[in-house]
Amino acid sequence: MSQTAILTDNLTRTFGQIRAVDGLSLEVPAGIIFGFLGPNASGKTTTIGLLLGLLEPTEGKAEVLGYDVRTHSDEIRARAGALLEHAGVYEQLTAEDNLEFYARVWRMPAGDRRARIKELLSHMGLWERRGERVAKWSRGMKQKLALARALLHRPPLVFLDEPTAGLDVVSANALRDDLVGLVSHEGVTVFLTTHNMSEAEKLCQQVAVIRQGKLMTVGDPDDLRTRAGSPRVDIVGGPFGQSVLDAIRTRPEVSSAEAEDRRLTIYLTQQMDTAPLVNLLVGAGVQVEEVRKGKASLEEVFLTLMEEER
Amino acid sequence: MITDIGTVMWKEAKSLFRYRGSRTRGLLTLLVPVAVVAIWFPLQMGTDWVEDWVSLFSVVAPMVMVMITVPDSFAGERERHTLETLLASRLPDRTIFLGKLLVAVCLGFGMTVLVLILGLVIVNAAHWQGQLALYPAKIFFVDLGVALVVSLLVASAGVLLSLRAPTVQEAQQTLALVVMLPPFVLAFALFFFRDQISNWLGGTNVIHVILVVAGLLLALAVVLLLAAMRRFKRNRLILA
Numbered sequence: 092m093s094q095t096a097i098l099t100d101n102l103t104r105t106f107g108q109i110r111a112v113d114g115l116s117l118e119v120p121a122g123i124i125f126g127f128l129g130p131n132a133s134g135k136t137t138t139i140g141l142l143l144g145l146l147e148p149t150e151g152k153a154e155v156l157g158y159d160v161r162t163h164s165d166e167i168r169a170r171a172g173a174l175l176e177h178a179g180v181y182e183q184l185t186a187e188d189n190l191e192f193y194a195r196v197w198r199m200p201a202g203d204r205r206a207r208i209k210e211l212l213s214h215m216g217l218w219e220r221r222g223e224r225v226a227k228w229s230r231g232m233k234q235k236l237a238l239a240r241a242l243l244h245r246p247p248l249v250f251l252d253e254p255t256a257g258l259d260v261v262s263a264n265a266l267r268d269d270l271v272g273l274v275s276h277e278g279v280t281v282f283l284t285t286h287n288m289s290e291a292e293k294l295c296q297q298v299a300v301i302r303q304g305k306l307m308t309v310g311d312p313d314d315l316r317t318r319a320g321s322p323r324v325d326i327v328g329g330p331f332g333q334s335v336l337d338a339i340r341t342r343p344e345v346s347s348a349e350a351e352d353r354r355l356t357i358y359l360t361q362q363m364d365t366a367p368l369v370n371l372l373v374g375a376g377v378q379v380e381e382v383r384k385g386k387a388s389l390e391e392v393f394l395t396l397m398e399e400e401r
Numbered sequence: 402m403i404t405d406i407g408t409v410m411w412k413e414a415k416s417l418f419r420y421r422g423s424r425t426r427g428l429l430t431l432l433v434p435v436a437v438v439a440i441w442f443p444l445q446m447g448t449d450w451v452e453d454w455v456s457l458f459s460v461v462a463p464m465v466m467v468m469i470t471v472p473d474s475f476a477g478e479r480e481r482h483t484l485e486t487l488l489a490s491r492l493p494d495r496t497i498f499l500g501k502l503l504v505a506v507c508l509g510f511g512m513t514v515l516v517l518i519l520g521l522v523i524v525n526a527a528h529w530q531g532q533l534a535l536y537p538a539k540i541f542f543v544d545l546g547v548a549l550v551v552s553l554l555v556a557s558a559g560v561l562l563s564l565r566a567p568t569v570q571e572a573q574q575t576l577a578l579v580v581m582l583p584p585f586v587l588a589f590a591l592f593f594f595r596d597q598i599s600n601w602l603g604g605t606n607v608i609h610v611i612l613v614v615a616g617l618l619l620a621l622a623v624v625l626l627l628a629a630m631r632r633f634k635r636n637r638l639i640l641a
Contacts, residue, residue, distance in 0.1 A: 145639045
């Protein structure tokens with residue numbers, strides 16, 4: 092497989108006057124979980140539709156697994172798996188029949204499809220309930236079944252559109268664990284859209300942020316956090332009197348400092364060794380119990396990007 | 402392509418017999434039209450059901466059947482949000498379309514066969530005249546041919562309406578209006594004014610009239626089928 096799973100260049104899709112996807116240029120390396128982050132109605136689902144060849148681009152181009160989305164969308168769909176906005180499971184059928192149908196769609200040989208269905212349902216903890224109609228299942232179980240369906244034919248690329256949306260914390264965590272387990276076991280590329288930043292932080296090796304169809308930023312989550320948020324030091328201890336705060340704020344490497352109860356947060360202009368600051372505090376009579384270097388969370392990065400655009 | 406159509410038909414058939422989740426309700430939905438047409442009509446008409454063209458009423462059964470199944474298959478798939486996932490698979494548009502359509506047409510045709518056989522049994526049981534009454538070959542085959550044409554016509558109209566209707570219910574109601582009105586008017590006219598119509602037709606050979614009407618219906622069915630096939634495209638369905 093090519094080293095690039097998805098490549099887009101100025102990809103654009105309009106609906107009337109609305110530019111749902113606006114000049115998106117993106118490169119997704121193969122073999123990673125790529126997070127595509129954005130608020131509601133930012134163009135995430137439309138992008139998946141374009142990449143799967145379900146929608147035609149208005150402008151620009153895109154290649155998925157080396158195939159052009161305009162001319163070879165059949166080839167893309169033949170090689171990709173998808174869990175779209177809705178789980179899309181047939182509720183009147185049993186779990187096994189749902190997977191059996193899609194295994195036939197993917198033309199898996201009879202023996203292989205039985206083994207694969209058993210493997211996936213067992214992994215998801217659903218094998219014992221394979222004969223039940225899906226209508227009776229919880230949303231979390233349906234999402235798990237849909238994930239199994241997306242991975243059924245061992246695709247090299249899987250699109251997951253907000254797979255944990257609407258799930259409770261326990262179900263969402265269980266689904267994430269299943270996803271990580273299956274992805275590492277099968278080595279697939281995952282294009283994951285979400286507006287859950289902690290989910291992206293946990294799962295993704297690379298993330299892109301989109302807003303109103305436009306790409307805001309793309310990169311390693313760690314790099315984004317370093318780039319977007321100023322480095323900071325959290326110090327637990329005390330007392331943090333006004334004189335201590337004034338002394339800290341006069342330091343050239345400190346951009347600001349805030350104290351709240353027994354916690355002092357110092358925002359730095361650049362990454363630096365924290366020892367001089369700790370020495371200064373100890374010298375001023377502060378009892379330092381804990382020092383932690385911190386970065387902005389992905390959520391803070393995301394919110395900053397959203398604010399910048401307003 | 403044949404394998405893929407078979408796969409879609411396999412799923413459609415499975416879903417159909419689990420209609421709205423209940424197998425019993427699914428079977429009842431299928432059997433009620435059969436019971437009405439295959440029992441009530443033959444009981445009322447006696448041997449005329451077998452020996453005359455009135456057995457053409459058997460086409461009511463596939464009409465009802467197709468009217469129920471096609472909107473559920475097309476509009477229902479969209480309403481239940483399973484269509485996007487199906488369209489994101491490797492199946493070509495035409496395969497999905499034909500798989501769904503063929504299940505409805507086959508079911509309608511199969512139901513006609515069932516109605517004709519059951520009607521024959523009812524007539525012989527309730528109006529026994531000393532010997533076994535059987536359909537003349539031309540009536541039997543014309544009945545089957547007309548049932549096939551009507552099934553195809555209703556299915557094609559059903560697809561077109563289902564692709565535009567927001568819900569299964571709306572698609573079924575509109576289809577019922579469009580499809581059931583003309584044949585019911587005709588059926589009641591034939592039932593109550595049979596002699597007058599016979600006199601009006603005079604020496605015209607009934608089979609010729611039926612074949613001309615069937616030919617017109619077939620032409621209309623083909624036009625609607627092509628229009629539905631043209632409309633059933635991924636790009637348009639996702640936007641719908």
